[in-house]
Amino acid sequence: RRPKNFPPGPLNVPLLGSVFHLSLENPLKDFEKLRKSYGDVYSIFIGCKPAVVINGVKAVKEAMVTKAADFAGRPQGLFVNELSDGKGVIMADYGSKWREQRRFALMTLRNFGLGKNSMEERIHDEIKHIISTLEKNVGKTMSPKVMFHNAASNIICQVLFARRYKYDEELIKLFVEVFTEVSKIVNGPWATLYDSFPIIRNLPLPFQKAFKKMEIYKNLSRRMVSEHRETRVPGEPRDFIDCYLDELEKRVDEESSFSEEELIMYSLNLHFAGTDTTSNTLLTGFLYLMNYPHIQERCQHEIDRVLDGKDRASFEDRHNMPYVQAVIHEVQRVANTVPLSVFHCTTRDTELMGYSIPRGTVIIQNLTSVLNEDGQWKFPHEFNPENFLNDQGEFVKPEAFMPFSAGPRICLGEGLARMELFLIMVTLLRRYQFIWPKDAGEPDFTPVYGITLTPKPFSMKIQLRTPQ
Numbered sequence: 001r002r003p004k005n006f007p008p009g010p011l012n013v014p015l016l017g018s019v020f021h022l023s024l025e026n027p028l029k030d031f032e033k034l035r036k037s038y039g040d041v042y043s044i045f046i047g048c049k050p051a052v053v054i055n056g057v058k059a060v061k062e063a064m065v066t067k068a069a070d071f072a073g074r075p076q077g078l079f080v081n082e083l084s085d086g087k088g089v090i091m092a093d094y095g096s097k098w099r100e101q102r103r104f105a106l107m108t109l110r111n112f113g114l115g116k117n118s119m120e121e122r123i124h125d126e127i128k129h130i131i132s133t134l135e136k137n138v139g140k141t142m143s144p145k146v147m148f149h150n151a152a153s154n155i156i157c158q159v160l161f162a163r164r165y166k167y168d169e170e171l172i173k174l175f176v177e178v179f180t181e182v183s184k185i186v187n188g189p190w191a192t193l194y195d196s197f198p199i200i201r202n203l204p205l206p207f208q209k210a211f212k213k214m215e216i217y218k219n220l221s222r223r224m225v226s227e228h229r230e231t232r233v234p235g236e237p238r239d240f241i242d243c244y245l246d247e248l249e250k251r252v253d254e255e256s257s258f259s260e261e262e263l264i265m266y267s268l269n270l271h272f273a274g275t276d277t278t279s280n281t282l283l284t285g286f287l288y289l290m291n292y293p294h295i296q297e298r299c300q301h302e303i304d305r306v307l308d309g310k311d312r313a314s315f316e317d318r319h320n321m322p323y324v325q326a327v328i329h330e331v332q333r334v335a336n337t338v339p340l341s342v343f344h345c346t347t348r349d350t351e352l353m354g355y356s357i358p359r360g361t362v363i364i365q366n367l368t369s370v371l372n373e374d375g376q377w378k379f380p381h382e383f384n385p386e387n388f389l390n391d392q393g394e395f396v397k398p399e400a401f402m403p404f405s406a407g408p409r410i411c412l413g414e415g416l417a418r419m420e421l422f423l424i425m426v427t428l429l430r431r432y433q434f435i436w437p438k439d440a441g442e443p444d445f446t447p448v449y450g451i452t453l454t455p456k457p458f459s460m461k462i463q464l465r466t467p468q
């Protein structure tokens with residue numbers, strides 16, 4: 001039963017919840033249909049548990065920003081929580097542990113140069129490896145998927161473990177495999193069934209694969225932490241793991257949320273969150289730029305002009321590249337990389353758009369509904385950088401641009417992700433022309449659903465260009 005004054009929604013079938021109203025494979029279209037029937041704030045049932053789906057910029061802002069503390073919790077007891085053993089930052093409930101861990105990560109990322117030169121240096125180092133892969137394929141066609149996943153994974157590895165892996169090493173293949181497979185299971189049909197019917201949780205069903213994959217990563221991460229313990233010099237951190245171990249030592253006598261098991265899950269959280277997101281956004285970017293060659297060319301002209309005489313791009317250059325900025329933001333808008341964000345939960349009895357929502361209700365933030373909302377964008381349903389340009393050709397960011405969500409739980413890696421997207425796209429577009437292969441047929445822009453959206457596999461033809 002829906003509580004009194006709860007948001008409306010489709011009929012709830014006892015025990016089964018709303019499974020008949022939502023495609024288990026990809027519910028995004030169904031969410032859109034339900035919005036048309038019930039409005040911006042409606043409810044569904046995950047098994048017996050009511051969940052509220054929030055759509056459109058107005059409702060999302062009211063919840064995530066105006067009533068931030070009420071909506072910043074994370075649901076507990078779902079498939080994703082079990083996967084992370086109740087540890088790490090992503091699924092930590094709103095409270096002192098989450099605050100302490102999040103503050104630590106933001107500070108550490110800052111100390112490692114986020115927004116300053118050293119993070120740029122790390123990204124440029126990785127770009128050299130992307131370039132050497134592309135260089136072998138000049139004049140040919142290649143699938144960019146593995147390359148971008150490897151690059152994004154390596155950039156986070158540099159931050160976490162102060163090391164990168166060669167693109168053909170077994171370990172990097174394993175990392176990427178774990179992340180890409182788990183990201184499809186987490187929001188997939190079996191995870192929904194796991195959340196809806198607790199009785200099936202111990203059965204040998206396909207969701208067990210995700211637990212096995214996570215165990216593989218945890219063991220690797222455990223090994224990495226013990227190697228760091230053996231080789232570290234206290235007070236002289238080389239990377240995130242060392243910083244965390246320093247902090248752990250400082251807090252040894254206190255009751256604190258810092259522990260080695262937390263660290264293992266934390267590194268998994270950052271590695272996972274930073275790999276599949278950035279790489280799928282890059283893939284979407286190149287898929288669109290090949291199919292909109294005039295947009296690719298206009299970016300290249302702006303890049304040539306601004307970088308004239310410079311050996312490489314710096315993140316600061318974005319201020320002189322309004323068109324490139326607009327294109328990258330438009331790529332993020334259409335990529336819609338994390339379509340339903342990460343589920344939130346109410347921390348107290350609260351209200352939204354006139355409805356009453358009790359404490360502990362699962363909140364599904366439909367970012368898709370914001371990123372293509374009619375009335376918020378000049379061209380909500382097409383790929384068009386004009387969405388981010390004003391009449392003077394200056395870059396502007398509409399308030400509905402929320403691929404990283406909003407409020408206190410906003411993506412912790414936003415700064416890093418934006419720097420990666422800019423430096424990688426600018427460097428590659430300056431050096432190469434990316435061409436949709438003649439024999440590739442019509443492009444299919446429909447992504448594959450999961451906690452992240454992934455473009456369907458495609459190839460690109462690489463041609464060297466001379467900057468003009």
Ligand code: HEM
Nearest residue numbers: 090273274277278337338341342404405409411412413417
């Ligand atoms: C284009 C790339 C990225 C996109 C689109 C993206 C998007 C998101 C979204 C939508 C959320 C959920 C926010 C919420 O619950 O309201 C999130 C959370 C998070 N992201 Fe990202 N992300 C990206 C890259 C990264 C990177 C590179 C890192 C790693 C440094 C990262 C780390 C995290 C973490 C740790 C959280 C959980 C924050 C918390 O619960 O407090 N993300 N991200």
